[in-house]
Amino acid sequence: MLALRACALLGLVWVGVDALAQRVAFINPGKADEFYWAGVARCMQSAAQDLGQTLDVHYAEREHLQVFQIARTIVALPPPQRPDYVVVTNDYGTGPELLNIFEGSGIRVFMAYSKPTTEEMAHTGLPRRKHKLWIGSLEPRAQDAGYLTARALINQARTAGLQAQDGKLHMLVIAGDRSTPSSIARNDGMRQAVREAGDVVIDQEVYAAWSREKATEQASVLYQRHPQARLLWAGNDLMALGAMSALEQRGGEPGRTVLFSGINTSAEALRAKESGRLAALAGGHFITGAWSLVMIHDHYNGHDFADEGLMQERRMFALFDGKLAQALRARLGPGCDDVDFKRFSKTRNASLRSYDFSMERLLKDTPKSNERFTNERALP
Structure with missing residues (x-):
């Protein structure tokens, strides 16, 4: 009892x-x-x-x-x-x-x-x-992510000598969406790094709605349209990984033919950074x-x-x-x-x-x- x-x-x-x-x-x-x-x-x-x-x-x-x-x-x-x-x-x-x-x-x-x-x-x-x-x-502070990745991407491209015939570094941008504040802020940070660099041209910017599949499709078109672009900045890791897959389907090599950046810390993205396939990665x-x-x-x-x-x-x-x-x-x-x-x-x-x-x-x-x-x- x-x-x-x-x-x-x-x-x-x-x-x-x-x-x-x-x-x-x-x-x-x-x-x-x-x-x-x-x-x-x-x-x-x-x-x-x-x-x-x-x-x-x-x-x-x-x-x-x-x-x-x-x-x-x-x-x-x-x-x-x-x-x-x-x-x-x-x-x-x-x-x-x-x-x-x-x-x-x-x-x-x-x-x-x-x-x-x-x-x-x-x-x-x-x-x-x-x-x-x-x-x-x-x-x-989402601007940090865009700024840090774009700055690191640009610095590595300069070191690798990836300028086009006009002496400029040509970059493609695959952003998230047009309305989410964090997406807007990441893009603002990226553009700040581009302005500070002075030798970077954004050839085209598209929105992939954070989707790996959509980024793969868009990147395939972007590569054909802008063959001089050797940098690709992406608003998250999934879109960067999708764009990398599209490059590989064309016979390119991420980290050599084109340099990529991404945001977020998926295991795949962290491995890509460790291997050098991703030139720049921010997260946390x-x-x-x-x-x-x-x-x-x-x-x-x-x-x-x-x-x-x-x-x-x-x-x-x-x-x-x-x-x-x-x-x-x-x-x-x-x-x-x-x-x-x-x-x-x-x-x-x-x-x-x-x-x-x-x-x-x-x-x-x-x-x-x-x-x-x-x-x-x-x-x-």
Whole structure:
């Protein structure tokens, strides 16, 4: 009888802990089998486990209108079943309407990866004003990714002597989409590097909607149309890999015939960088979702991030060489399981005064296994 009472009391304790856990939903704009967005979700699950949160991930499968249906389904839940917080993105400009859908639901909204544009904010206002439960946003400084990869691509092309007969370096651009703020910012960073270089001509820019297959098709046409182009900048790794495949189908050799750059850190892209097939690769922003959960955890526990800004833009991208690529794969693995996200929380660390969400800090921080990694090179 005493044992039964003890078990019953223990059960009550666990019920209490579950009731106090922060319940978070994430409307994932990507596909469940898509390396980048599936990796985002895995890292968020690792962070949630560390921080005592429950996380439900809902995939929109790259159907950007589907995010509205997911949001309406969440709002339609009985109040006791609704999450405390929802993490959304502004992919394809869906953020403002998502704020409207969640208005009055009692669910706090956190926007990750991309915030509303300046034009959109004329309607949304700032967080915690018109939409009082929109508590804030966190996005990686996407210009860095475009700038770092384009600059590295240009420098390597100069070293290799890939100028055309006119003395210029001719570059092709395969961008993501025209409306997602992070896509626009990556392109802006790329163009800044081109302007600074002074000897680079962009022969043509196309949009492949982040698709490897579409980039393969587009690149085949671009190579025929612009045979003098020896550089190709891509807005993500999948599009770069697709363009590389199109070159190989023509008998070319990535890394020699044409130099490529990409953004994101899929295993295939990291291997391509290590082998030299990719001339330049930047990444690290996949961790934004996990960092968002750290900020939500602190907000829930009375450590508001407002003193550092309601709409935060943080440096998260690193330019990878072979050693840093190896360090990333060894440290983070497939799902950030080796990262102790409690170390980055103000709730869990009273002495922590400001967030540091940089890739350098993440890779240098002591992992759960207490292994030490050496020969890691930080961003210049």
